[in-house]
Amino acid sequence: MNYRSVKEETYLPHKHISLLGKELYLYREVTSTNSIAKHMAKYGAGEGTIVMSRSQSSGRGRMQRHWSCPPGKGLLLSMILKPEISVQFVPQFTLLTAVVVAETIKTVTGFRAGIKWPNDIYINGKKVCGILAESSFSRAKIEYLIIGLGINVNLSIHHLPPDCQDTSTSLSLELGQNVSRIKLLKQFIISWDEHIRGFLKAGHPYLRSKWIENNVTLGQNVTVNKGNHSINGLALDISEKGGLIVRLSDGSLHEYLAEDVSLRKINK
Numbered sequence: 001m002n003y004r005s006v007k008e009e010t011y012l013p014h015k016h017i018s019l020l021g022k023e024l025y026l027y028r029e030v031t032s033t034n035s036i037a038k039h040m041a042k043y044g045a046g047e048g049t050i051v052m053s054r055s056q057s058s059g060r061g062r063m064q065r066h067w068s069c070p071p072g073k074g075l076l077l078s079m080i081l082k083p084e085i086s087v088q089f090v091p092q093f094t095l096l097t098a099v100v101v102a103e104t105i106k107t108v109t110g111f112r113a114g115i116k117w118p119n120d121i122y123i124n125g126k127k128v129c130g131i132l133a134e135s136s137f138s139r140a141k142i143e144y145l146i147i148g149l150g151i152n153v154n155l156s157i158h159h160l161p162p163d164c165q166d167t168s169t170s171l172s173l174e175l176g177q178n179v180s181r182i183k184l185l186k187q188f189i190i191s192w193d194e195h196i197r198g199f200l201k202a203g204h205p206y207l208r209s210k211w212i213e214n215n216v217t218l219g220q221n222v223t224v225n226k227g228n229h230s231i232n233g234l235a236l237d238i239s240e241k242g243g244l245i246v247r248l249s250d251g252s253l254h255e256y257l258a259e260d261v262s263l264r265k266i267n268k
């Protein structure tokens with residue numbers, strides 16, 4: 001349990017630098033970079049500010065899961081966004097981040113990284129990165145959006161929890177050599193700037209085409225988990241809201257949003 005308040009944490013020793021036009025706050029250890037970024041966003045930090053830490057004591061994943069990574073072995077960062085959108089379009093930004101991460105990994109390592117809907121990144125059938133978006137809104141308008149991502153960069157097999165060793169991996173495990181975290185960070189910023197420009201100019205069609213180019217989900221048989229029952233279907237497309245369009249065995253089409261679906265199998 002960590003009793004330090006997030007406000008106090010923001011004053012922990014850190015470096016504040018500018019990198020490729022982004023304000024960057026680098027910490028050694030925090031509870032969660034998403035928590036720090038939220039606090040900074042609330043008190044005025046601008047669009048594009050990035051909070052990074054070598055380690056986190058209470059890293060968060062989706063569905064209330066814990067995200068763990070040994071110190072200095074991953075790229076753990078959160079970016080502050082303040083888009084003028086209504087809350088229903090938030091999932092588009094997580095899809096865009098998944099595109100950016102997949103392309104970043106491809107550029108830096110040469111691996112084809114694939115997006116498993118909604119926002120996990122896979123290499124060779126194993127998860128290498130997770131994305132967690134958290135937002136604050138008032139009257140359905142976004143005040144700020146925090147995009148947090150954790151890339152497993154230089155983890156060895158024994159760094160992964162035993163129950164994840166068959167399903168997760170790291171860039172170094174796949175590549176057979178360590179990967180520079182700063183190189184990844186720089187490429188992430190470059191790719192982000194490229195794709196956010198494309199998205200703001202051309203909207204959903206741009207996002208959809210980039211997402212499709214990088215995904216390993218569409219055309220796969222998926223299992224939709226809904227409460228205590230599950231439904232099988234074929235993943236067909238993504239919707240404007242960032243949902244997954246699935247065709248069920250009776251031929252009907254359904255849109256599922258992030259909370260409702262997990263995919264059972266990655267074949268590519």
Ligand code: BTN
Binds near residue numbers: 062
């Ligand atoms: C998931 O796959 O469930 C999402 C994992 C997101 C983890 C990152 S690590 C940096 C940022 N800070 C957090 O507490 N979580 C995200």
